[in-house]
Amino acid sequence: MSKLPSNMLLCFAHKGEARSFLKHYPFQPVAFPVEGLYRCEASLLLITGEGLQRTSEKLGAVLGGFYREIREIVNLGIAGALDERAKPGEVLSIRTCYGEGQNGPLFHSFTSRDGHATVDCISSVERVEDPEAAQRLAPFAPLVDRELWSIGSLAKRFALPFRSLKLVADRAGVDTREVCATLRLEDPGIPLLQAFRETFAGIVEDPAPVLAAENPLGPGFYCTASQQRRLESMLKALALKGGEENLAILKKAGIGEIRQRPIAPKARTQALLENLHALLNPFESRLRGILEEMVQPLAEAGFEVRFSPHLEQDWLEIKALLHNSGQTRKLGEALQRFTLEEIQALLNGDPQIYKKVDSSQ
Amino acid sequence: MKFEQVFVETQVRDLPQTVKILKKLPEVPVREIRKIEDVFGRVRKPYLHKRTALNLYIGRKEGHLVKEAPDAYGLLGEPHFYFIHSYNCIYECEYCYLQGYFKSPDLVLFVNHEEIQAEMAAVLRRFPERERVWFHAGEFSDSLALTSLSQEWPLYWPFFEEHPRAWLELRTKAVNVRPLLQLGPLPNVVVTFSLSPEESTLALDRGTPGLGNRLAAMSRLAKAGFTLGVHYDPVVYRDDLESAYRELTGALLAAVPEQQIAYISVGVVRFTHEVFLEFKRNYPESTLLKEEMSASFDNKIRYPRPQRLFMLKTIRDACLELGVSPEKVYLCMEEDHPAAQGGEVARTAEATHR
Numbered sequence: 001m002s003k004l005p006s007n008m009l010l011c012f013a014h015k016g017e018a019r020s021f022l023k024h025y026p027f028q029p030v031a032f033p034v035e036g037l038y039r040c041e042a043s044l045l046l047i048t049g050e051g052l053q054r055t056s057e058k059l060g061a062v063l064g065g066f067y068r069e070i071r072e073i074v075n076l077g078i079a080g081a082l083d084e085r086a087k088p089g090e091v092l093s094i095r096t097c098y099g100e101g102q103n104g105p106l107f108h109s110f111t112s113r114d115g116h117a118t119v120d121c122i123s124s125v126e127r128v129e130d131p132e133a134a135q136r137l138a139p140f141a142p143l144v145d146r147e148l149w150s151i152g153s154l155a156k157r158f159a160l161p162f163r164s165l166k167l168v169a170d171r172a173g174v175d176t177r178e179v180c181a182t183l184r185l186e187d188p189g190i191p192l193l194q195a196f197r198e199t200f201a202g203i204v205e206d207p208a209p210v211l212a213a214e215n216p217l218g219p220g221f222y223c224t225a226s227q228q229r230r231l232e233s234m235l236k237a238l239a240l241k242g243g244e245e246n247l248a249i250l251k252k253a254g255i256g257e258i259r260q261r262p263i264a265p266k267a268r269t270q271a272l273l274e275n276l277h278a279l280l281n282p283f284e285s286r287l288r289g290i291l292e293e294m295v296q297p298l299a300e301a302g303f304e305v306r307f308s309p310h311l312e313q314d315w316l317e318i319k320a321l322l323h324n325s326g327q328t329r330k331l332g333e334a335l336q337r338f339t340l341e342e343i344q345a346l347l348n349g350d351p352q353i354y355k356k357v358d359s360s361q
Numbered sequence: 362m363k364f365e366q367v368f369v370e371t372q373v374r375d376l377p378q379t380v381k382i383l384k385k386l387p388e389v390p391v392r393e394i395r396k397i398e399d400v401f402g403r404v405r406k407p408y409l410h411k412r413t414a415l416n417l418y419i420g421r422k423e424g425h426l427v428k429e430a431p432d433a434y435g436l437l438g439e440p441h442f443y444f445i446h447s448y449n450c451i452y453e454c455e456y457c458y459l460q461g462y463f464k465s466p467d468l469v470l471f472v473n474h475e476e477i478q479a480e481m482a483a484v485l486r487r488f489p490e491r492e493r494v495w496f497h498a499g500e501f502s503d504s505l506a507l508t509s510l511s512q513e514w515p516l517y518w519p520f521f522e523e524h525p526r527a528w529l530e531l532r533t534k535a536v537n538v539r540p541l542l543q544l545g546p547l548p549n550v551v552v553t554f555s556l557s558p559e560e561s562t563l564a565l566d567r568g569t570p571g572l573g574n575r576l577a578a579m580s581r582l583a584k585a586g587f588t589l590g591v592h593y594d595p596v597v598y599r600d601d602l603e604s605a606y607r608e609l610t611g612a613l614l615a616a617v618p619e620q621q622i623a624y625i626s627v628g629v630v631r632f633t634h635e636v637f638l639e640f641k642r643n644y645p646e647s648t649l650l651k652e653e654m655s656a657s658f659d660n661k662i663r664y665p666r667p668q669r670l671f672m673l674k675t676i677r678d679a680c681l682e683l684g685v686s687p688e689k690v691y692l693c694m695e696e697d698h699p700a701a702q703g704g705e706v707a708r709t710a711e712a713t714h715r
């Protein structure tokens with residue numbers, strides 16, 4: 001008996017489709033308000049019942065109860081061919097699932113994690129029992145089922161990846177009835193089980209996340225959730241930029257020096273994020289450095305200087321609290337020592353001023 | 362290019378233009394539909410499905426066929442319109458705004474060209490005193506990439522011949538210029554190419570002809586007497602921006618005499634928030650993601666203003682130094698800030714996507 005991949009939730013519409021899996025792996029029923037839930041080691045198997053509504057109800061309940069232990073949802077079952085692009089008897093991995101509601105196609109679609117899959121499936125609101133119904137759906141996908149759209153939708157809601165393997169059982173709307181009868185006798189689970197085992201034979205489990213979830217920067221730092229998100233996205237962008245590992249990037253951003261600063265752990269994280277931002281935005285940080293130097297006389301005279309948000313305009317605001325005439329004199333002297341034109345030329349991207357600054361450095 | 366299916370509206374099924382297109386696709390299954398909107402965009406088809414499961418729709422464009430371009434689009438002071446004869450593109454430029462636009466990457470060809478031209482004529486009548494009224498093709502597609510299949514330009518040439526006040530701008534990255542060479546140049550038709558330095562083209566313009574091929578196509582058109590235009594758009598920052606665009610402009614001027622270049626427009630890469638999300642989803646490893654862009658004052662993702670102005674002006678200076686007349690270089694500005702304009706022509710960000 002091959003080993004079942006861990007932390008999976010296998011979903012079938014009918015028990016008949018799951019028969020081989022229940023036989024092949026030692027699944028045991030789980031006492032849960034939703035009927036048709038089984039467990040085998042760290043994985044679960046759910047019989048959802050047929051149709052979008054039933055699938056949503058049962059799968060929603062199971063995900064609500066168990067989503068922390070689920071890594072991936074795998075849907076297995078039969079589907080009908082809507083045209084010649086799918087041949088009865090094939091097992092196909094689904095790329096994207098579309099849906100049909102009471103009033104026509106549902107706008108949202110959900111894409112499985114199988115990047116090699118090339119076949120789409122539409123989940124119909126009712127059984128496709130005549131050629132007209134098949135024709136209505138065929139423009140959207142070559143396969144039809146009754147559940148996958150709900151599975152994709154819930155997977156998205158719970159931020160879980162999903163896959164779907166479909167055994168093409170019939171030509172929908174053409175020979176649906178006869179095939180349904182055949183399926184009662186034969187076991188569609190056998191080819192599905194085989195396809196499932198082949199699919200997961202070569203799959204390596206997801207690698208560890210970029211950073212440890214808890215305290216990703218180690219001792220001396222504290223990351224809020226939003227800081228952690230920023231940290232991860234900046235590390236990813238910097239890795240793309242320089243092809244370096246996280247550790248090398250963090251060193252470049254001065255993590256060692258920041259760790260020693262006598263400030264709160266959250267403030268250390270903030271300082272590190274600012275350094276990462278500077279690494280990621282060399283033009284902007286260079287510009288800010290030059291601007292800072294240019295307004296230095298004002299800052300030295302004790303005045304607060306502010307530029308427009310995102311540097312989107314070419315003004316600057318000078319704030320000063322004047323108590324005596326000495327300060328007025330200081331302000332006058334400082335204002336004389338700096339040139340607004342040069343600052344505005346920088347803010348307006350004048351290449352000549354950038355060249356001038358470069359050559360003077 | 363291989364289509365999975367062709368959807369044809371019943372109302373255009375027997376039009377000669379439809380028959381001509383279908384003749385070129387003898388192997389592809391054809392499905393008749395009532396209206397394009399019954400299928401196209403009804404469900405959200407992931408953008409990257411264009412690589413393996415592209416469909417073609419043929420139908421009649423309804424509603425406004427010719428639309429006024431946003432304010433200050435193109436050369437200052439002249440009326441600008443764009444007409445819609447197709448949706449989507451076979452190429453896959455990573456920054457393309459179409460990836461967030463239609464909810465489906467499938468190609469749509471509209472075949473009611475006579476109606477489009479009738480509307481153009483009506484627009485011309487609205488501006489009797491104007492010497493030029495511009496009509497831009499390819500706001501939602503590449504003007505030439507599909508021309509061998511869509512075969513529409515022979516239908517438009519007589520219109521522009523008859524209406525010398527109407528100016529046509531085609532915009533492309535394709536090198537498929539044979540249909541145009543067969544038609545011959547017209548004084549009021551400008552064929553424009555989007556160009557960027559070779560490395561950017563290779564990194565970002567997936568599936569498009571390389572820079573050398575684009576320049577060669579431009580050269581062929583120039584030799585045949587066509588007037589050409591250039592879009593340096595989108596420009597992506599690089600430390601050697603000045604030398605890269607100097608080199609590019611040098612290569613351009615070697616391929617096309619300056620007198621045959623009507624204009625060079627320069628625009629810096631930018632995204633709307635929705636397109637940026639879609640772009641990140643589609644190209645998570647894109648080199649563009651390492652750029653110094655962030656949400657700006659209007660929530661668009663772009664470089665900080667000083668940087669984008671620096672880029673625009675650096676490229677303009679490089680063009681001027683190589684002998685391009687100043688009035689031919691215009692900068693696509695997203696703002697009407699007087700200091701930013703410096704005498705150039707402003708153009709809205711939304712107006713340009715390539």
Ligand code: SF4
Pocket residue numbers: 449450451452453454456457458459501502503534714715
């Ligand atoms: S940017 Fe232009 S050429 Fe590129 S994919 Fe978009 S429409 Fe096509």
